[in-house]
Amino acid sequence: MMKHLLSAGDLSRDEANLILDTAEEMRSLADRPIKKLPALRGRTVVNLFFEDSTRTRISFEAAAKRLSADVINFSAKGSSVSKGESLKDTALTLQAMGADGVVCRHGSSGAPHLLATSGWMTGSVVNAGDGTHEHPTQALLDAFTMRRHLGSLEGRRITIVGDVLHSRVARSNVLLLSTLGADVTVVAPPTLLPVDMTSWPCVTSYDLDAALPKSDAVMMLRVQRERMNDAFFPSAREYTRRYGLDVHRMAQLPDEAIVLHPGPMNRGMEISADVADSTRSVIVEQVSNGVAIRMAVLYLLLSGSNQEEPTA
């Protein structure tokens, strides 16, 4: 197993499947009366969050605690970071405190990569979302959720819809899902796609209605209303009309197809309330699967970290 989890693209198919299989075991733990394993007893996991994200932080915190790790939450607000401390000094501080694993959320693309490669600290780094780059554990939990409903993702048709340009969720999902053998289509207005996607292992489309009948799963991305102020689209209403998922559009999906959303949702914008609350929606399940995936990642990165050297 690798030492860090920085990009979903770094995972081989075997490694990705190992994480998903391990998460399956972790998930079964949730059904037991005592939801705790001693696997990471004595290990310290720091949640280093430079951006507010209560959902992701709580998910990692629950995961680490269920593995009996000591958890330190280090959030930019109310800490020395807000007083201008550099990423480097923060990393040196964590190193001095003996952090075995650092879960990093940062607004700047590449910040976790820098933590892992700069030599400032020796612990494992988990990318919990960096700028508009990647969010690999989100992609893993999405794949995990899809696998539970669809079985193997080999040859499965998955459509990702929305603000791909600014979405770290989309980047990680495209990479991971293609590694797992899925056929991925991304759908967005041309303004919300990167200008050159030739190296992406997916197909692009501007037409949601054409993509839906050929989708085993459809993932709606959060779209910020404020993007219309930068001319990415004319209005929220027009966006919803062309790229929002409502019950009429949902009816075009094959019978067993599922609907995902990484949250937080803009109900009425990219997804209508009745779709979000429908039986096809697995959005709440994604959240609970998130804990299992993060347990698997922390377990695989940290439990063997004193035995062998990293390979990645």
Added chain:
Amino acid sequence: MTAYLITGAKIVGGEVADLLLDNGEIVAVGTNLDTPAEVETIDARGLIALPGLVDLHTHLREPGREDAETVLTGTRAAAVGGFTAVFAMANTDPVADTAGVVEQVWRLGREGGYADVVPIGAVTVGRQGSQLAELGAMADSAARVRVFSDDGDCVWDAALMRRALEYVKAFGGVIAQHAQEPRLTQGAQMNEGALSGVLGLTGWPSVAEEAIIARDILLNAHVGSKLHICHLSTKGSVEIVRAAKQRGLDVTAEVTPHHLLLTEDLAASYNPVYKVNPPLRTKEDVEAVREGLADGTIDIVATDHAPHPVEDKDCEWSAASPGMIGLETALSVVQHAMVDTKLLTWAEVADRMSYRPAEIGQIGDHGRPLEAGAPANVVLIDPAVERTVVPSESTSLSRNTPFEGMTLPGRVVATFLRGRPTVLNGKPAR
């Protein structure tokens, strides 16, 4: 003043000969020269003698950021790189937008003595892009400013750019444009293309440079002034400038050493030492700027030497300051990218790095062929050696070189400014 006899050097564009420097001038070029009784002899067999190099685009950071560079340390680095004159960009603090500030910078250069410092004046007050700075006062000052630039920012307002070009005609000034359409580059971090999309870094599209270059060439044609394009970086820009020159339109352009050698894929490391503005581009762009420099579309090489203190680069990419140091490595990079590839001869290097920049910047004492009677601004280089770039060996106060660890050809052995050595045996002479 000590006289120097340089023996056995290959005079660029000429034969192997001796050079006698005395009283600040090249007294004679040839063999079996009559020498004064007291003369210091430098054995220059195997070395090439070039006219002192001229950099039209240097950030010396003083006044304001003396933690990054000072006029003294920057000119010392320039001398080590073979330069005898540098043009100091105006984006200091305070901005060089008045006669007072440009005279201060000019005077600091004279006191340092390592290289002549020619201040560039800001085009607009505070480089804010809204009101013309007192260009005439700077032109009339002791610093005799002829080149004006808001470098770091683009003069994006077309009406203001037109007026600036027109106004400097009165004293033969030139407007050096940092071509960057601001609305197309908001938050831009790296070249826009396939890689920026994958890395999640906001793109800096080529068109943001090319649109301004095209606009300014047309504006300049309309008013008949002098336009210079700073750090041209894209294939499209080369094509636009080439077409303009073919139509007989007046424009000059520069390319930096880093845009002649490095490509955008270095950004995949997220190491901010590779963050620069304009950004590193693609292999195709690198090939195009090399061709442009070779065929004369691009007139000169200018370093855009941009020193930054360690903490401004030892951080996450988006928080880092853009810019790279380049004075000490410029000639080696040009040898590697242009001479060793047979795209330029050494005589053409002298043109691109000495004659032409001096001509564009209108400084008569520099950029003269190595002939009797010319000011003794001479650099001796050894093209046969190689060296590995080590940041801590830099003479600059800053360490932000993107060439760390690279092995580059050539070394400056000695630099003479008006007959005085500023560099001997590759080290600052004083």
